[in-house]
Amino acid sequence: MIEHIVAEDPARHAEGIEALYDLTFGPGHFAKTAERLREHNHSLPELNRVAIGRDGAIAGVVRLWPVRVETGGLALFVGPVAVQPEYRGARLGLDLCRLALEAGHEAGWTGAIIIGAPDYFSALGFARVAPDQLVFPGPQDMSRVMVLDLTDALCRYHGRIIPHRLYGSGGQFA
Numbered sequence: 001m002i003e004h005i006v007a008e009d010p011a012r013h014a015e016g017i018e019a020l021y022d023l024t025f026g027p028g029h030f031a032k033t034a035e036r037l038r039e040h041n042h043s044l045p046e047l048n049r050v051a052i053g054r055d056g057a058i059a060g061v062v063r064l065w066p067v068r069v070e071t072g073g074l075a076l077f078v079g080p081v082a083v084q085p086e087y088r089g090a091r092l093g094l095d096l097c098r099l100a101l102e103a104g105h106e107a108g109w110t111g112a113i114i115i116g117a118p119d120y121f122s123a124l125g126f127a128r129v130a131p132d133q134l135v136f137p138g139p140q141d142m143s144r145v146m147v148l149d150l151t152d153a154l155c156r157y158h159g160r161i162i163p164h165r166l167y168g169s170g171g172q173f174a
């Protein structure tokens with residue numbers, strides 16, 4: 001049973017989060033294109049959400065990363081979402097994402113991008129992009145790419161995506 005869902009406190013949670021990611025995704029995880037948007041970038045602990053089980057261990061997590069899209073500006077890149085096997089079945093992953101995105105909206109973020117299963121994440125309002133709408137820094141199955149507007153505006157993200165940290169320091173758009 002889940003005791004509570006909190007913002008990430010890196011000093012207390014980072015080690016357990018990495019262990020959960022290793023258990024869930026294995027070493028191949030770092031080869032994925034999504035990882036190119038995370039390496040040399042920093043997630044936003046105040047927006048990340050961690051579910052704590054009754055035993056105090058981490059039951060689930062989602063992290064949010066600042067990225068910049070060629071047209072449309074800043075966006076939150078969501079993931080990875082992981083739930084410990086014994087806690088699956090109650091849509092905890094969706095609860096974590098919902099709370100993280102609500103915190104992002106309150107902090108002024110206007111949109112989010114995720115790579116995942118449309119059947120699962122559409123419950124949060126994520127919608128698939130057109131095949132040529134976004135360009136990732138590597139091969140990407142575009143049928144798994146979705147965006148969510150955190151305002152009422154129409155989705156405005158088009159073009160290349162880069163980690164926000166690189167913008168203006170060697171990572172400018174050509």
Ligand SMILES: CC(C)(COP(=O)(O)OP(=O)(O)OC[C@H]1O[C@@H](n2cnc3c(N)ncnc32)[C@H](O)[C@@H]1OP(=O)(O)O)[C@@H](O)C(=O)NCCC(=O)NCCS
Pocket residue numbers: 024079080081082083084087088089090091092093094115116117119120
């Ligand atoms: C994806 C994950 C977070 C979902 O856990 P959860 O929130 O407990 O979700 P549930 O097990 O309650 O599943 C809810 C529904 O989503 C479906 N679902 C779960 N994972 C899915 C996936 N990867 N693709 C499509 N559908 C999925 C379930 O079948 C279920 O459907 P139902 O209600 O029709 O039975 C968890 O399975 C996990 O950690 N998986 C490994 C990591 C991963 O694939 N992360 C997502 C990509 S970043």
